[in-house]
Amino acid sequence: MTINYEFGSDNHSGVHPDIIKAINSVNVGYSVAYGDDEYTARAVKKFKEHFGKDIDVYFVGNGTAANILGLKSVTDSFNSIFCAETAHMNVHECCGPEKFTGCKLTVIPTPDGKLTVDMLKPYIVGFGDPHMAQPKVISITQATECGTVYTKQEIKNISDFAHKKKMLLHMDGARLCNAAASLNVDLATLTKDAGVDVLSFGGTKNGMMFGDAVVFFDKGLSKNFEFIRKQGMHLTSKMRFISAQFEALLSNNLWLKNAKHANDMAQVLYKEVKELPKIKITQKVQVNAVFAALPKNIITNIQKKYGFHIFDEQKSVVRWMCSFNTTKKEIMDFAKAIKEAVI
Numbered sequence: 001m002t003i004n005y006e007f008g009s010d011n012h013s014g015v016h017p018d019i020i021k022a023i024n025s026v027n028v029g030y031s032v033a034y035g036d037d038e039y040t041a042r043a044v045k046k047f048k049e050h051f052g053k054d055i056d057v058y059f060v061g062n063g064t065a066a067n068i069l070g071l072k073s074v075t076d077s078f079n080s081i082f083c084a085e086t087a088h089m090n091v092h093e094c095c096g097p098e099k100f101t102g103c104k105l106t107v108i109p110t111p112d113g114k115l116t117v118d119m120l121k122p123y124i125v126g127f128g129d130p131h132m133a134q135p136k137v138i139s140i141t142q143a144t145e146c147g148t149v150y151t152k153q154e155i156k157n158i159s160d161f162a163h164k165k166k167m168l169l170h171m172d173g174a175r176l177c178n179a180a181a182s183l184n185v186d187l188a189t190l191t192k193d194a195g196v197d198v199l200s201f202g203g204t205k206n207g208m209m210f211g212d213a214v215v216f217f218d219k220g221l222s223k224n225f226e227f228i229r230k231q232g233m234h235l236t237s238k239m240r241f242i243s244a245q246f247e248a249l250l251s252n253n254l255w256l257k258n259a260k261h262a263n264d265m266a267q268v269l270y271k272e273v274k275e276l277p278k279i280k281i282t283q284k285v286q287v288n289a290v291f292a293a294l295p296k297n298i299i300t301n302i303q304k305k306y307g308f309h310i311f312d313e314q315k316s317v318v319r320w321m322c323s324f325n326t327t328k329k330e331i332m333d334f335a336k337a338i339k340e341a342v343i
């Protein structure tokens, strides 16, 4: 029997045709390697159009590298980094952040993937005490790993708190585009304008083939990044093939169209399944994911036809995720399979 992977993750999708076109368009002749090329300059210009001209931006191969190398460039090994327990950097980066930064990762339980100042306060202690890791970075994920979003004000509350403590705010924006589409705001509103210092900006989950970016909103923070990226093995020699993708993603609102479509499809799926017996939707559906609790035997039955991830084994919660190319028919077929399994 065929297993369908449409709802496993937004990186189970293919690549948007405009991105393929952009890759093809730079696949001509020769170009200087390692990012000293005109296409990379053009992509950087696009980032500046969206995020403001006073940024430094660097491209890397994937989101894990963006997180780890971005954090590495703003920390010392005696620092601590604070994130939600559900953060990708805590759960799914194979303790890469700890290995490469040497920092202590302090994780904080949340009901929905979102940190607040009140949650953070009890953990952020020990300043100046040589026996304790020195608090340096708060990392939030936007949209969160639970499919929820921070408003601009919620981010601002955390960045104000961080800055008062002389700390920095890092954002894992693997799905920043989905969050911005959900809140109907531009990309700067949820980052630069909200006090984010370092951003991992995701491309792969929003229609690119590969590639993520590290954006520094304070140029002083990026002074060693070139070296850290090279040591960290993410100075891609044929950089133009990442750059061309970013230029296309950030042109003609492609970032927004892709993210909005993925979000809209999750709403369709949510409406199809929310009233079904034996299913409890466990998180607000704010971006492109639906989280649902359902009995294990039913999960197993659905997984005979559809591949998707179990988010929380203990609570029997699954994650169904839509992407830029999810179709309504795929949703209706999937919803039918779910209905058959629960009724």
Ligand SMILES: Cc1ncc(COP(=O)(O)O)c(C=O)c1O
Binding pocket: 061, 062, 063, 064, 065, 067, 088, 089, 141, 144, 145, 172, 174, 175, 204
């Ligand atoms: C929130 C978040 N951050 C970072 C990443 C890392 O991306 P990659 O798999 O490209 O390293 C992912 C990937 O699933 C993610 O969901």
